[in-house]
Amino acid sequence: MSNAIGIGMIGLGTVGTGVVQLLQDAPSAMRRRRHVDFAIRRVAVRDVGKARDVDLGAGVVVADARQVLEDPSVQIVVELTGAAPAYEWIRAALQAGKSVVTANKAVIALHGAELFAIALDRGVDLMFEASVAGGIPIIRSLRNGLVANRVESLHGILNGTTNYILTRMTRREGDYADILADAQKEGYAEPDPTADVSGADAASKLAILSRIAFHTTGTAADIYCEGIERIEASDIEFAGELGYTIKLLAIARLVPGGVEARVHPVMLRHDSQLANIHAEQNAIEIVGSAVGTQVFTGAGAGKMPTASAVVADLVELAERKSAGASTAIGDMIVGDEAAHFAPMEDAELRYFLRMQVADQPGVLAQVARILAEHQISISSVLQKERGLQGDTVPLVIVTHKAREGSMQQAVSAIDGLALVDGGVRLIRMETT
Ligand SMILES: NC(=O)c1ccc[n+]([C@@H]2O[C@H](COP(=O)([O-])OP(=O)(O)OC[C@H]3O[C@@H](n4cnc5c(N)ncnc54)[C@H](OP(=O)(O)O)[C@@H]3O)[C@@H](O)[C@H]2O)c1
Structure with missing residues (x-):
């Protein structure tokens, strides 16, 4: 067996397929990093008989996630299912001493505290760049690039579906219900769009970002959340006449005694940067004590942008391993410094x-x-x-x-x- 790092994947759908393609193509920026060499050893799916867009060789694709978790040649487990047992799989992998990369925002937002503690205890890592804002490296930026800052505020367009609906309503292309139906037909909205339009998806992502930026311990359930279901074309028209655009924002900011965190529709001045993030794009505006204001913008979902974030996590793990570094999860354990969400x-x-x-x-x-x-x-x-x-x-x-x-x-x-x-x-x- 080669010295390549053994990868086991659970899930080979939209994002999983993109990850395999990126690993197989290995862009030159990755190839130039000497220690980055991966071998995909096991991939669990629901239906092994389904035709796939990628070729993994005989015997690699299996029907049971346990075969990935129990395979001694798998060092890193990549969870890309969104399936109900994802939390148990991630926990089992960490407990077995394997690092995990996931795109699952619900699991990280709800069970992050427990999972980070297990990772620290076992000396492994849990990486989740793809869980928030798809291809935008916002988690890495907050944890590494902006580490010298006290984050003062964070305003995000973290849900592409709602931004797409509001953008088209602003362009007077129809009312909420018609545009939602169109978005479902075009694949921008799920058949059951509740998590997106209610703001719950954005609240999960905000809970994750807020933990990193402000050391909060609360989950999405602790965040005030109001969706876009009641926004009417006439609201957008009145807002427009006053010089404002309506967006669904996820907001967290330092206030005396805690962190204000909320998700709801807001009116933003037409000329603000976030007012000009259109369609399914995501954006995050951060005010840091040293850097001032920074805006990150780009694709918040989709096969290759999300796969790009997953592979970036894998490369970081490979480099850390080759350097003999210990787990880097310590910053996700908030301990005595825990901050609390302020009452709405x-x-x-x-x-x-x-x-x-x-x-x-x-x-x-x-x-x-x-x-x-x-x-x-x-x-x-x-x-x-x-x-x-x-x-x-x-x-x-x-x-x-x-x-x-x-x-x-x-x-x-x-x-x-x-x-x-x-x-x-x-x-x-x-x-x-
Ligand atoms: N798609 C995006 O743009 C995006 C963006 C950000 C984050 N994410 C997150 O990434 C994850 C994957 O999303 P996706 O869009 O790639 O989903 P998807 O296309 O529906 O793929 C899900 C994959 O999981 C497999 N799977 C489901 N249940 C399983 C089980 N019990 N055992 C083994 N495999 C199982 C499926 O197997 P079969 O192929 O056999 O059905 C499929 O390969 C989710 O957590 C999602 O929230 C997705």
Whole structure:
């Protein structure tokens, strides 16, 4: 047997096939690194009879993940399934003293703390560059390139599906439901798009980035999360008239006493960098204490971009092994330095409020009185004849910074006014 590093893969679908192709093609930048030599020894799939786009030789493709985990010639396990037992497979591989590379954001976001501790204990590594933002090397940048910084804030477009839907809505190509249906037909959205459109996928990715950037221990369930399901073409139109674009952002920033972390639609000024990230592209804007603002942008998913991130992890492991280095997982163990997510009610934000109100005098005064009672001050008001629906007209209010908890109370009170028809629509505003 050669000295090549034995790779065992679980999963040979979209990303797995891309990884095999990159390893077999070995671009020259990789070949020039003397110690980087891999041999794919075992690959587990669900259906061994399925035709594959890559040739791995006889006997390599097997039907049971345990054959990968138990193979003594496998030194690194690459998990690329998204299947339910992925957590158990990753844990078993680490416990068996094998390093793991995965693209599975759900497992890392939910079980990261336990898995990093096992890796440290066993002296192996757990690499997960592909779990956030596909081909963008954001995890490596945060862990290595920006290590000298205290990260102050992180704003990300971390979900391509929702960015694709909002981009097309902004281009007036249809309403939410029509564009979602198109996105499913074109393969940009899953048959069940809930995890994407609800913001849950972005929240898992934010939990991972926030752990690295701010040493938080919370999971996606601890992050305030609101999706794009209720965004209407008219919200985008009103935002546009005021000079704003609507995006689904994942945001984490240092605040006194903790880390504010939230995923929700936001209004960004048209000229901000994140407002100009279109279609399925991802982007992350980081403010670091030493580097200032940096924006990373590129493909957040897809076969080759995601495979590129997986192979980068493999190359790092190969180089570490040849240097005789010990596990590098220590920075993922937060220990005594753990930071906590701050309560959403304490966030201080600017708000865009829109409501249909009776076309009669005194309505604005009633709404303004409720806002004032909750210490919310108005920055501008827009009331138009256009948009007349029956005998109601749209009223748009932009506020100065206010406490989220106060705003929620004010919105409930305004919803109760007889002259407001159908409740208040609220979109948070963000400066990036
Ligand atoms: N696709 C992307 O752009 C992207 C981007 C970022 C992260 N990811 C993550 O990467 C992972 C893989 O995604 P993918 O798009 O490549 O998925 P995929 O195309 O659906 O491939 C899944 C692979 O896993 C295999 N598999 C499923 N259940 C298995 C089991 N019980 N035992 C053994 N093998 C099993 C499948 O076998 P068969 O081939 O026999 O069906 C298939 O080869 C997921 O965690 C996903 O979230 C994907």
